[in-house]
Amino acid sequence: xxxxxxxxxxxxxxxxxxxxxxxxxxxxxxxxxxxxxxxxxxxxxxxxxxxxxxxxxxxxxxxxxxxxxxxxxxxxxxxxxxxxxxxxxxxxxxxxxxxxxxxxxxxxxxxxxxxxxxxxxxxxxxxxxxxxxxxxxxxxxxxxxxxxxxxxxxxxxxxxxxxxxxxxxxxxxxxxxxxxxxxxxxxxxxxxxxxxxxxxxxxxxxxxxxxxxxxxx
Amino acid sequence: xxxxxxxxxxxxxxxxxxxxxxxxxxxxxxxxxxxxxxxxxxxxxxxxxxxxxxxxxxxxxxxxxxxxxxxxxxxxxxxxxxxxxxxxxxxxxxxxxxxxxxxxxxxxxxxxxxxxxxxxxxxxxxxxxxxxxxxxxxxxxxxxxxxxxxxxxxxxxxxxxxxxxxxxxxxxxxxxxxxxxxxxxxxxxxxxxxxxxxxxxxxxxxxxxxxxxxxxx
DNA sequence: ACCTGAACACCGTTCAAGT
DNA sequence: ACCTGAACACCGTTCAAGT
Numbered sequence: 001x002x003x004x005x006x007x008x009x010x011x012x013x014x015x016x017x018x019x020x021x022x023x024x025x026x027x028x029x030x031x032x033x034x035x036x037x038x039x040x041x042x043x044x045x046x047x048x049x050x051x052x053x054x055x056x057x058x059x060x061x062x063x064x065x066x067x068x069x070x071x072x073x074x075x076x077x078x079x080x081x082x083x084x085x086x087x088x089x090x091x092x093x094x095x096x097x098x099x100x101x102x103x104x105x106x107x108x109x110x111x112x113x114x115x116x117x118x119x120x121x122x123x124x125x126x127x128x129x130x131x132x133x134x135x136x137x138x139x140x141x142x143x144x145x146x147x148x149x150x151x152x153x154x155x156x157x158x159x160x161x162x163x164x165x166x167x168x169x170x171x172x173x174x175x176x177x178x179x180x181x182x183x184x185x186x187x188x189x190x191x192x193x194x195x196x197x198x199x200x201x202x203x204x205x206x207x208x209x210x211x212x213x214x215x216x217x
Numbered sequence: 218x219x220x221x222x223x224x225x226x227x228x229x230x231x232x233x234x235x236x237x238x239x240x241x242x243x244x245x246x247x248x249x250x251x252x253x254x255x256x257x258x259x260x261x262x263x264x265x266x267x268x269x270x271x272x273x274x275x276x277x278x279x280x281x282x283x284x285x286x287x288x289x290x291x292x293x294x295x296x297x298x299x300x301x302x303x304x305x306x307x308x309x310x311x312x313x314x315x316x317x318x319x320x321x322x323x324x325x326x327x328x329x330x331x332x333x334x335x336x337x338x339x340x341x342x343x344x345x346x347x348x349x350x351x352x353x354x355x356x357x358x359x360x361x362x363x364x365x366x367x368x369x370x371x372x373x374x375x376x377x378x379x380x381x382x383x384x385x386x387x388x389x390x391x392x393x394x395x396x397x398x399x400x401x402x403x404x405x406x407x408x409x410x411x412x413x414x415x416x417x418x419x420x421x422x423x424x425x426x427x428x429x430x431x432x433x434x
Numbered sequence: 435a436c437c438t439g440a441a442c443a444c445c446g447t448t449c450a451a452g453t
Numbered sequence: 454a455c456c457t458g459a460a461c462a463c464c465g466t467t468c469a470a471g472t
Contacts, residue, residue, distance in 0.1 A: 002454085002455090003454060003455060005455075005456085006454075006455055006456090009455085009456085029444085029445065029446085030445080030446060030447090031444095031445080031446095039456075039457090040456065040457045040458065041446090041447090041457090041458080042447085042448080042449085042456075042457060042458070042459095043455080043456060043457075044446095044447095045446085045447060045448075046454095046455065046456070050446080050447080051446065051447090102319075142392070146388075146389075146392070149374045149375070149377070149378075149389065150374060150389065150392070152373065152374060152377075153370040153371060153373055153374035153389060153393075154370060156369065156370055156373040156374075157366045157367060157369060157370035157373075158366070160366070160369075160418060161366075161410050161414055161415070161418050163418065163421055164410075164414050164417050164418040164421065165407075165410055165414050167406075167407050168407055168410060170406045170407050171363075171405050171406065171407040171408075171409070172363075172366065172367065172370060174403065174405050174406055175359070175363070175367070175393070175396045175397070175405065176370075176392070176393060176396050177396070178395075178396040178401040178402060178403055179392045179393055179394070179395040179396025179397075179401065180392070180396075181401045183400050183401050184395040184396065184398045184400050184401030185395060186391065186395055188388050188391050188392065189384075189387045189388065189391055190382075190384050190385055190387050190388040191388075192388070193378050193381075193382055193385060197378055197381050197382050198378070200381050201377060201378050201380070201381040204380055204381065219435085219436095220435060220436060222436075222437085223435075223436055223437090226436085226437085244464095246463085246464065246465085247464080247465060247466090248463090248464080248465095256437075256438090257437065257438045257439065258438090258439080258465090258466090259437075259438060259439065259440095259466085259467080259468085260436080260437060260438075261465095261466095262465085262466060262467075263435095263436065263437070267465080267466080268465065268466090
């Protein structure tokens with residue numbers, strides 16, 4: 001059973017880290033986060049093994065929120081607009097958080113928490129995509145994994161101008177969504193990625209970070 | 218007039234940095250680059266004011282190469298496939314260079330060299346896009362700026378699985394390209410970004426990095 | 435005019451000492 | 454059981470001393 005002040009500190013740290021990461025991106029210093037939470041620098045490592053682990057926890061929470069939202073959309077009357085709403089929510093997550101954009105490629109699936117959340121995301125994305133596909137509003141060769149990668153892409157497309165033209169990502173979301181319609185479908189040159197592919201990518205990422213750890217010794 | 222060994226060191230540094238950045242991404246250490254180039258750590262700062270400046274130089278060179286390729290495509294017989302080839306080349310640049318993916322958002326247009334190269338890129342992208350538009354192979358509401366942001370997006374979409382499924386980016390390039398076709402065109406909710414938007418975004422980026430410099434004092 | 439390596443400020447992380 | 458702050462290794466950057 002955790003001590004009262006420890007539980008409080010943990011919450012403060014998560015809140016502080018969440019805000020600082022969103023505002024300043026992945027390279028905020030631990031010192032800054034600790035100061036905002038009102039604890040000593042060392043305390044951070046008492047609650048989280050490493051900085052990467054701290055951001056993975058927050059990252060996982062955000063993704064879990066998106067999963068919950070997606071699950072609420074599985075019974076929507078219009079499968080097409082449900083899918084669009086899901087993608088919109090996914091991009092908004094990125095648009096409101098600088099660190100998410102930067103983390104999308106690197107941290108991603110090395111951490112088990114993020115792994116779990118990502119699998120949930122893949123599942124609900126596949127559900128929504130399948131419904132839209134069967135309703136005939138999107139092409140037959142697009143999968144849930146495609147959808148996740150594509151709303152990431154839309155967020156990244158607008159990111160360089162994110163602060164200057166706030167809603168620009170909507171343009172690229174709709175442009176990409178037009179590419180998902182059956183009317184425009186041309187044969188794709190490469191098959192969709194499989195869950196297997198994501199797993200081996202996760203293992204590679206894990207191996208890489210372990211290499212870096214070892215170099216420190 | 219530069220001394221002979223200085224010119225040689227500069228070349229070695231650029232070559233070493235280019236290779237190390239491509240292989241290990243933006244956070245390779247200066248020490249590593251210097252070692253590969255066979256010079257002392259301090260020599261790096263004799264040739265480049267900062268690490269950021271060094272990567273900006275390389276970044277600028279890469280983009281300039283893409284501009285040259287694009288210019289060669291302006292007279293191609295098929296404007297549609299010329300545009301697709303241009304986007305392909307742009308993504309391949311990212312696919313072969315880890316640092317480019319990471320740098321795309323952050324460094325981008327703060328440095329004057331990168332600014333200049335990016336403006337050249339915008340110009341040739343607009344040329345190719347205009348031809349394709351007038352030939353009726355892409356929709357009327359898409360601009361050269363869109364094209365640049367979109368092939369960046371396609372590269373980023375596949376980046377998490379880049380090492381695991383090597384050619385995956387082709388899937389997303391073609392998916393996005395299908396969204397550019399007139400057949401699927403639906404009204405877009407936001408106007409295309411202007412050159413003006415890119416300029417003010419560049420100024421904001423510059424202001425941010427200057428803030429960070431000042432914090433060091 | 436340029437190279438070098440020691441020195442500096444900063445960062446993530448560890449840990450002995452406190453409570 | 455947890456907090457703290459000093460200590461460590463590492464990084465980008467500066468600079469006095471060399472050639």
